[in-house]
Each structure stands twice: as C-alpha cells, then as structure tokens.
Amino acid sequence: MNVSSASPRADLTALPVWLRPVTLAVNAVIALACLAQSRAILALPDFGNLGDPVQAFAAMVVLLPVVAAAYFSAGLLLRRPQSSLLVPSLADTRYGLMFFYFLAAALSFVYVIWRSGAFNGFEFLVTGFMQNAWLALVFMAAYVIFWIGSRADSALVRRTGVIVGLVGIGILLLSANFLQGVVDLLSTYRDPGVLIGTISGVVASFLCYAYLTRGVEFGETPQQRQAWQGWLMLSPNILGFMIFFAGPLLLSLYLSFTDDSVGREPQVIWLQNYAHILSFEFKTQPITEPAQRALSFGFRVLASFDVGETRLVWGARDPDFWISLRNTIVFCLMLLPLSIVPALLLSIILNTALPGMKVYRAVFFLPSVAAVVGTAIIWRWLYSPNIGYYNYAITSLITWLNTTFGTSINDPQIAWLTDPNVVLISIVLLAAWQIMGNNTVLFLAGLQGIPRELYEAAMIDGANAWRSFWNVTLPLLRPTMFFVVITVMVTGLQVFNEPYALFPSRPIPIQAQTSVFYLYQQGFFRFQFGYASAIAWFLFLFIFTLTFIQFRLQREDR
Amino acid sequence: MLKARKLVLAVVATATLVAPFVAQAQGEITLRWRTRPDNQAEIDVYTAASQAIDAEWQEVTLVYEPGGSETAGYQDVLISEIEAGTAPDVFWIPGTDIARFAKAGLILNLAELAAADPDFDVNDFYAGPMEFLTTSIEEGVPALWGLPRDVSAFALYYNAELFEEAGLPLPGGDDWTWDRFFEAVDEIASLSPSTFGFGMNAWWANWGYFVNAAGGSFFNEDLTACGLNTEATVVGLEAARQMFAAGTAVPWGTDAEPLFLAGQVGMFMNGRWATPGAIANANFEWNVAPLPVGPSGKATNWLFWGAYVVNAKTAHPAEAWDLVTRLTSAEIQGQIAALGANIPSRQTQDAIDLFLSSLPGSGVNNQAFIDGTTAEDVRSEAPLFNGNWPAIDAAYGQGVTAVFNGSLSAQEFADTICDAVAAEFDS
Numbered sequence: 007m008n009v010s011s012a013s014p015r016a017d018l019t020a021l022p023v024w025l026r027p028v029t030l031a032v033n034a035v036i037a038l039a040c041l042a043q044s045r046a047i048l049a050l051p052d053f054g055n056l057g058d059p060v061q062a063f064a065a066m067v068v069l070l071p072v073v074a075a076a077y078f079s080a081g082l083l084l085r086r087p088q089s090s091l092l093v094p095s096l097a098d099t100r101y102g103l104m105f106f107y108f109l110a111a112a113l114s115f116v117y118v119i120w121r122s123g124a125f126n127g128f129e130f131l132v133t134g135f136m137q138n139a140w141l142a143l144v145f146m147a148a149y150v151i152f153w154i155g156s157r158a159d160s161a162l163v164r165r166t167g168v169i170v171g172l173v174g175i176g177i178l179l180l181s182a183n184f185l186q187g188v189v190d191l192l193s194t195y196r197d198p199g200v201l202i203g204t205i206s207g208v209v210a211s212f213l214c215y216a217y218l219t220r221g222v223e224f225g226e227t228p229q230q231r232q233a234w235q236g237w238l239m240l241s242p243n244i245l246g247f248m249i250f251f252a253g254p255l256l257l258s259l260y261l262s263f264t265d266d267s268v269g270r271e272p273q274v275i276w277l278q279n280y281a282h283i284l285s286f287e288f289k290t291q292p293i294t295e296p297a298q299r300a301l302s303f304g305f306r307v308l309a310s311f312d313v314g315e316t317r318l319v320w321g322a323r324d325p326d327f328w329i330s331l332r333n334t335i336v337f338c339l340m341l342l343p344l345s346i347v348p349a350l351l352l353s354i355i356l357n358t359a360l361p362g363m364k365v366y367r368a369v370f371f372l373p374s375v376a377a378v379v380g381t382a383i384i385w386r387w388l389y390s391p392n393i394g395y396y397n398y399a400i401t402s403l404i405t406w407l408n409t410t411f412g413t414s415i416n417d418p419q420i421a422w423l424t425d426p427n428v429v430l431i432s433i434v435l436l437a438a439w440q441i442m443g444n445n446t447v448l449f450l451a452g453l454q455g456i457p458r459e460l461y462e463a464a465m466i467d468g469a470n471a472w473r474s475f476w477n478v479t480l481p482l483l484r485p486t487m488f489f490v491v492i493t494v495m496v497t498g499l500q501v502f503n504e505p506y507a508l509f510p511s512r513p514i515p516i517q518a519q520t521s522v523f524y525l526y527q528q529g530f531f532r533f534q535f536g537y538a539s540a541i542a543w544f545l546f547l548f549i550f551t552l553t554f555i556q557f558r559l560q561r562e563d564r
Numbered sequence: 565m566l567k568a569r570k571l572v573l574a575v576v577a578t579a580t581l582v583a584p585f586v587a588q589a590q591g592e593i594t595l596r597w598r599t600r601p602d603n604q605a606e607i608d609v610y611t612a613a614s615q616a617i618d619a620e621w622q623e624v625t626l627v628y629e630p631g632g633s634e635t636a637g638y639q640d641v642l643i644s645e646i647e648a649g650t651a652p653d654v655f656w657i658p659g660t661d662i663a664r665f666a667k668a669g670l671i672l673n674l675a676e677l678a679a680a681d682p683d684f685d686v687n688d689f690y691a692g693p694m695e696f697l698t699t700s701i702e703e704g705v706p707a708l709w710g711l712p713r714d715v716s717a718f719a720l721y722y723n724a725e726l727f728e729e730a731g732l733p734l735p736g737g738d739d740w741t742w743d744r745f746f747e748a749v750d751e752i753a754s755l756s757p758s759t760f761g762f763g764m765n766a767w768w769a770n771w772g773y774f775v776n777a778a779g780g781s782f783f784n785e786d787l788t789a790c791g792l793n794t795e796a797t798v799v800g801l802e803a804a805r806q807m808f809a810a811g812t813a814v815p816w817g818t819d820a821e822p823l824f825l826a827g828q829v830g831m832f833m834n835g836r837w838a839t840p841g842a843i844a845n846a847n848f849e850w851n852v853a854p855l856p857v858g859p860s861g862k863a864t865n866w867l868f869w870g871a872y873v874v875n876a877k878t879a880h881p882a883e884a885w886d887l888v889t890r891l892t893s894a895e896i897q898g899q900i901a902a903l904g905a906n907i908p909s910r911q912t913q914d915a916i917d918l919f920l921s922s923l924p925g926s927g928v929n930n931q932a933f934i935d936g937t938t939a940e941d942v943r944s945e946a947p948l949f950n951g952n953w954p955a956i957d958a959a960y961g962q963g964v965t966a967v968f969n970g971s972l973s974a975q976e977f978a979d980t981i982c983d984a985v986a987a988e989f990d991s
Contacts, residue, residue, distance in 0.1 A: 304987040424817025513958040531954040
C-alpha cells in the first residue's frame with residue numbers, strides 16, 4: 007500500500023470541526039490509560055508465573071499505543087504533506103488512526119467478552135440448547151414452508167415460513183433461559199471494567215468509522231481505498247496470527263532459555279537446555295562390562311560399537327531425544343516415497359476421462375479430511391496381530407500361496423504395534439494413507455495445468471506413453487513435486503497425531519517416539535516446559551535448515 | 565421480506581450476544597470439580613452425585629466437569645489449565661502424580677483444614693494411600709494432599725471354558741502358585757494356535773507384579789533410589805519373558821483385553837475397572853481369581869488409587885475441602901461402587917460390604933478384589949517424592965520392553981537399569 011504522500015486534492019476544511027479535538031482528546035486518554043496500565047503491570051507481584059522478563063516486555067508492549075497516540079496526534083496537529091521520522095503525513099495519519107482505532111475497538115470488545123465471562127457462558131449455551139435439540143426441527147419446518155412459498159411464488163406462505171422460524175428461535179431461546187441471560191448480561195455492567203471496555207470499544211469503533219468514511223477529504227485515491235480494504239479483510243487473520251501464533255512462538259523462545267515448569271516462575275538459565283540436548287560423551291571400555299558403566303553420572307547410552315575386545319560407547323545426557331529424532335528422520339524418509347509415488351500414479355489415473363472419476367477423486371481425498379484420532383482408532387484394530395484385517399489378509403495370502411504353489415512360507419503374524427522393528431512402519435503406513443489423498447489432488451491440479459498440445463507434439467514425435475510421462479509430465483510437474491516434497495517433509499518432521507492416537511498407553515514404545523511427541527512428553531508428563539520449548543526450537547532450526555537447503559537446490563536446478 | 569430478514573438477523577445477533585450469559589447467575593460461591601470417568605455410566609453417576617450435593621449445600625453451587633476424551637487427554641487439559649490459572653477448584657489425579665503435583669506447588673496442603681474438621685478421621689481410609697497423601701515435603705510441616713476417591717487391585721480374569729477344555733482346575737485355592745499358573749498358561753496356549761494362556765497390558769504395574777511376586781521392588785525401602793538391581797528382578801522378569809518367548813502369552817504391548825473378551829485368552833490380569841466391560845462383552849463363562857503366589861511366598865498385589873485434590877489457586881479452600889470430604893463420603897462412594905468399577909477408598913466394613921454387594925446377579929467374585937487390596941504383600945501405587953517418576957517409568961518401561969522382546973536379558977536389565985535412572989532421583 008503506497009500511502010507515503012498526501013494527495014494534492016486533500017481538503018481538510020470539509021472535515022467536521024469536532025473530529026480533530028475529539029481525536030486528540032481520545033488519544034490523550036488512551037495514552038494515559040496505557041501508561042497507567044504499564045505501571046500496573048510492572049507493579050504486579052506475579053505475572054502469570056511467566057517471570058520478570060515477560061512482565062517487563064508486556065509493560066513495554068502496553069507503551070506502544072502511547073507512542074502511536076503521540077505520533078498520530080502530531081500528524082493531525084502539524085498537517086505535513088510528507089512523512090518524516092517524527093511526524094507522519096496527513097494521509098499516513100488517517101491510515102494510522104484507522105488502524106489504531108480498529109485495533110482498540112477489537113481489543114476492547116475481546117476484553118469485554120473475557121471480563122464478563124462470556125467465554126464460559128458458551129458452554130452453558132451449548133448445554134442449554136442441546137437439552138432441547140429437537141426444537142431445531144422447527145427451523146427445518148420453517149425452511150420447507152419458505153421453500154414451498156418460493157416455488158409457489160406465494161408471499162403469504164413465505165412470510166409464514168419466516169414467522170415459524172422466528173417463533174422457533176424464540177422457543178429455543180426461552181427454553182435455554184434467554185431472559186435470565188439478558189438479566190445476567192446487564193448485571194455484568196455492574197463491573198466497571200465491563201462498562202469501560204464497552205465504552206472504549208464503542209468510541210474507538212465510532213472514530214475508526216469516522217476516518218474510514220472520510221477518504222475524499224484526505225485526498226484518497228481509489229487504489230489506496232482498495233489497499234486498506236484489502237488489509238481490513240485480512241485483519242482478522244493477521245490479528246489471530248499475532249495473538250495466537252506469533253505471541254506463543256515468542257513466549258516459547260523465551261521459555262527455552264528458562265527452567266520453566268508448571269506452577270512456578272521460570273528462572274533464566276540461558277543455554278543450559280540446549281547444552282543438555284547437545285551433551286555427548288564418548289568412552290571406551292572392555293566388552294565384558296555393561297556399556298552404561300563407562301559413562302559419567304547423568305549420561306545414558308545412545309549407541310555402542312564393539313571393535314575387537316574394546317567397546318566404543320556413545321553416551322548422551324538425553325539419548326531419548328536423539329532416538330526420537332532418528333525415528334522422525336526415518337519416518338520422513340519412508341513417508342516421502344510412500345505418500346508421493348502412489349499419489350502420482352493415482353492422479354494420472356484420475357486425470358483420465360473415464361466415467362466416475364469425480365467420485366473417485368472425492369473418495370481418495372476422504373482420508374485427508376478424516377480426523378487422525380478417529381482413523382487411528384480404526385487402524386489400531388486393523389493392526390491387531392490376532393484379530394486385525396492386515397494379518398488376516400497376509401495369512402490368507404500365504405495360505406493360498408502355500409496351498410497353490412506348494413511353497414512353505416511362514417506366516418510372520420506381524421505384531422504391528424509392538425514389534426520394535428515394525429512400529430515405526432505402522433505409523434508411516436497410516437500417515438501415508440492419510441496424506442496421499444491431499445498429494446493426489448495437488449498432482450491432479452498440476453497435471454491439469456500441462457497443455458494438451460505438448461502431449462500431441464510428443465506423440466507426433468513418436469513418443470510412447472512412458473516417454474511422454476518421463477519427458478513431458480514429470481518435468482512440468484516439477485514445481486508441484488517440489489511443493490509436495492516440501493510439505494510432506496515438513497509434515498513428516500512434525501508428526502505427532504499418529505503416534506499419539508495409535509498408542510494409547512503411556513509411555514509409548516521408544517521406537518515409535520517422534521521428536522514432537524517427545525517434546526510433548528517433556529512438557530505435559532515431566533512438567534519441563536522450558537526444556538520442551540528448547541527441543542521445539544531445536545527442531546524448528548533443523549526443519550528450517552532442511553527446507554532452506556531444498557529451496558537452494560531447487561533454485562540451482564532451475 | 566427485507567424487513568423480516570433484518571428482524572431475524574437482529575434476533576439472532578441479540579441472542580448470540582446474550583446467550584453466553586445464560587445460567588451464569590447462581591449461588592454465592594461456585595466450585596468447579598473434575599474427575600476422569602471411564603464411561604457415560606460413570607459420568608451420569610458423578611453428575612447425579614454432584615447435583616445431590618449441590619441441592620443440600622445452600623452456600624455453594626457445584627459445577628461438575630467430566631474430564632478426558634480421545635482427543636483431549638485428561639492430564640493434558642488439566643496441566644494446560646493449571647498453567648493458565650483456569651483449573652477447577654477440586655480435581656482428581658492418579659496416585660503416582662501426587663508427589664510431583666505437591667512438589668510443584670500445584671495442589672493445596674489440606675492438613676490445617678483437616679485438623680479443624682471434627683468429622684475427619686484419617687483412619688477411615690486405606691492406610692497405604694493415606695501414608696503417601698500425608699507425606700510431608702517440608703520438614704516439620706504436616707501434610708494432607710487430598711483424599712483417595714477409590715482404590716483398586718489386580719485380579720486374574722479367567723476364561724472358565726478354556727480351563728475346562730484344558731482339563732485344569734479353576735485358578736485359586738491354597739496351592740495357587742506360579743507353578744500352577746505357568747502350567748495353566750502352557751496348557752491353555754496349547755489348545756489352539758490362536759489361544760493364549762495369559763495376557764496383560766504394557767504398563768508398569770503388570771510387569772511390576774512379576775518382580776514383586778519374586779520378592780523384588782521398584783525402589784529401595786525409603787523410595788529414594790532404584791531397587792531393581794536384584795536377583796528377584798531377574799527371576800520375575802525372566803518368568804514373564806519366557807511366556808512371551810514361547811508365544812503362550814499375548815505379545816507384550818498388544819491390548820490383551822479385546823482378546824480376552826473374544827475368548828482367546830485363558831487368564832487376563834487387570835484391575836476392577838475392567839469388570840463392567842467383561843460383564844457387558846464376554847460371551848463365555850468367566851470369573852476372577854486372586855493373583856498367584858510367586859517365589860516370595862506371599863500373596864502379592866498392587867493397591868491402585870487416585871485422589872481428589874484441591875487446586876492451590878482456589879479462591880475457596882475451606883469450601884473445596886468440604887467438597888472433597890463430601891465426594892469421599894461413604895454414601896457417594898457407595899453410589900460409585902454400585903457401578904462395579906471401583907472399590908471404596910474407605911476401609912470400613914460398611915464400605916467393604918457395599919462393594920461386595922455390587923453387581924448383584926453377575927456372579928463376579930468381588931471378594932477376589934478385596935483379597936487383593938488386603939494381600940499379605942500389597943504395594944500401594946507410590947507417588948515418588950524423591951524422584952522424577954515419569955522419567956523413571958519411561959526408562960523402566962523401555963528396559964522391560966527390551967527384555968520381553970528378547971533384545972536384552974533380564975540379567976543385563978537388572979545390572980544396568982539403576983545406573984541409567986540414578987540421575988532421576990533427587991538424592
């Protein structure tokens with residue numbers, strides 16, 4: 007959005023006379039309120055068990071509106087045509103104030119909802135409605151009446167449908183103690199916090215609207231209007247991202263440098279968590295001794311190798327993390343071909359004009375939209391070594407082979423969820439099955455973007471189906487392939503749901519433990535949230551590095 | 565038409581705004597409490613119990629929250645809420661969690677409130693859990709971390725039809741020792757390739773029974789160090805390992821319960837909580853028997869328990885204590901016990917009689933569980949006040965799995981496990 011200079015057509019004389027003084031007064035109130043709030047935060051004896059640095063950071067963040075209020079007030083007072091470091095231009099002042107008041111209104115209303123306890127009330131609401139869920143049938147009846155009215159072009163019948171719907175809403179609300187809800191809503195205004203929050207929200211909304219509708223007076227061009235409208239549309243997502251993603255992300259970075267545990271204030275321990283992850287010890291000993299004996303206190307065996315009469319022992323302070331990382335990498339390496347190759351083949355089949363392909367496209371995509379927990383429970387049964395269908399199918403196949411061809415193949419009776427050599431493969435199969443549908447759709451989109459003419463040209467040149475696939479389809483699918491590989495790899499390196507749901511008992515077999523599952527265990531079972539955060543950031547750097555290398559390779563390939 | 569739509573929109577918008585406040589205005593004090601029910605029947609009983617207490621308690625409004633689901637683990641939600649400061653006033657946690665919750669300052673020390681309560685008598689409850697619940701973490705400061713909701717013990721669920729088919733006497737009796745037990749396992753497993761003699765699930769108490777019955781122990785006597793570096797550990801684990809190696813037991817790690825319910829397992833070791841499921845799903849003649857006596861020569865069992873505790877940040881500690889005592893009253897425990905899933909944590913004869921009379925008509929040998937809770941060598945599920953139990957449990961579990969899978973010998977496990985977990989003990 008280019009808002010760096012004011013339009014020469016700006017005509018501030020057309021602005022209402024009250025707007026500037028009211029804006030300045032409101033800015034002053036906001037600045038004073040934020041100053042007071044910042045001070046109050048610093049005075050708190052306990053800032054949600056998050057520690058002094060977070061408390062100071064929060065107090066600083068609350069001071070940002072003070073700076074913004076002063077900055078935009080200066081813009082309004084000095085009316086500069088160009089922005090500078092200390093004073094914004096008039097156009098920028100308007101955009102800044104629009105954003106400022108929009109944010110103030112949104113935060114005020116969120117505060118009101120929180121302060122009044124409305125979030126908890128949603129649970130009561132659902133419970134109340136569910137007790138009389140059958141009343142929802144009235145809406146269906148209302149819709150049917152309305153639909154009949156539309157088909158018969160009868161205003162009376164349509165109106166009847168609307169009335170039935172309204173009556174249904176009324177009955178449903180009354181059955182869920184609507185009137186009591188009104189009383190309770192009003193009673194929350196006895197709390198000055200709710201009242202002040204509501205007034206702030208209303209005033210900020212009003213001022214935001216006042217500036218929003220006065221683009222002409224500030225010389226706004228249609229392009230500029232489109233630009234802020236675009237940002238306005240994006241704002242819920244951006245705000246959500248800042249509050250629910252970027253905020254926790256920053257917090258976890260801070261916690262990774264602390265000894266944070268549940269229920270107590272974290273102490274900064276700088277890089278100790280990272281050092282714990284990366285602490286190794288290499289020792290040698292006679293092979294007659296148990297490997298653990300060679301290591302110092304606090305270290306456990308990560309791997310050992312016998313060389314002649316000597317044993318090389320590799321120890322780590324947290325060998326389980328490295329085992330889980332190895333599991334994750336192996337998982338990823340198996341997942342990539344198993345979820346990509348079948349998806350590619352499937353997409354080629356689904357790209358044909360055979361009858362019923364649309365149905366099949368939906369069917370193959372279904373696993374991708376099914377909840378992992380639900381599917382994992384089904385797969386748990388499929389994997390049962392004694393009563394599961396997979397072993398039943400394998401046993402049937404082997405029996406058939408043995409009886410038909412006289413072979414003597416042993417039935418392996420695979421213990422899918424308990425055999426240490428198989429548990430990881432079991433997770434991979436489930437994950438590949440889940441991801442494959444999504445990959446198929448992506449490949450299908452890529453295939454449909456390949457011009458028909460290229461295939462026709464290849465055919466004229468004498469290329470058979472395989473040569474067309476190898477020389478036309480695959481090269482042109484490279485961008486899609488790259489995207490699929492990256493997303494599958496990142497998804498694979500973050501795998502959590504599958505081991506969580508497939509193995510209900512805790513702790514799960516070490517061979518099935520992935521890195522994200524391991525960090526979850528550190529946090530929620532061992533209460534070591536600081537250490538879990540360090541693992542999360544270590545993993546982030548690992549995944550980022552791998553992705554970065556892939557991007558570089560892709561660029562060089564071009 | 566436009567007007568009508570606007571009217572509808574206005575009504576819906578107003579309703580959306582107002583509806584969350586529905587049913588908010590209640591009594592002076594609202595207490596939230598939570599437990600982890602196993603099924604809808606338990607949810608219904610807890611809900612009814614909550615409503616009954618609420619009805620007779622004028623000053624307090626109770627809100628019962630059944631916790632735990634397939635997608636939101638009980639523990640995960642609870643920990644998140646504790647960290648966010650929104651956990652219920654009173655909640656249930658397993659016995660093994662008491663120590664770390666207490667040490668982390670997450671639960672309230674109720675000793676003072678209990679001392680001022682003339683109706684409270686610590687001797688009303690099983691001594692094992694109460695010993696841990698009154699363990700002090702600060703010298704000279706008496707402690708009471710909560711009251712046990714219920715207790716349970718292991719028993720052997722057996723398939724009487726398989727015993728009959730194998731020509732074996734039913735489990736139990738004075739000579740019910742490991743010799744008879746392992747013989748029965750072999751005999752039943754030999755009935756058909758799809759039949760197992762024994763099954764147990766893969767968590768600490770199951771393999772722990774074999775170690776304990778051989779005379780071993782998880783920890784040293786004062787629970788300050790690992791105790792698995794003994795010959796008894798080798799004997800116990802080796803005995804269990806041989807069943808897995810011979811294929812006579814359900815493979816370690818496989819959920820043995822569905823197989824038992826499908827009639828493919830001769831004996832299945834589990835707690836009282838599995839009884840309602842067996843009554844509902846087992847279509848063969850079955851019952852329960854005490855666990856066999858191992859080489860230690862003593863009847864061995866676990867005393868499982870979980871406790872109601874009070875959130876350290878509750879705004880109403882006195883009322884929360886009151887609620888804990890009401891929830892653990894003989895009357896409420898009787899209602900829960902009637903479902904057949906739990907044994908009352910009160911060891912008064914009334915409570916025991918109530919349990920013995922539960923599940924009338926089912927023919928289940930309730931006495932086997934009472935025998936388990938009062939076995940000669942009964943080990944209470946122990947919260948570890950001097951160590952990191954989740955870490956130790958994980959290390960023990962990995963080692964035992966390696967033994968049962970054949971990648972580590974029982975002797976190697978016993979030789980190395982205590983060194984491996986030494987750093988996890990506070991001492």
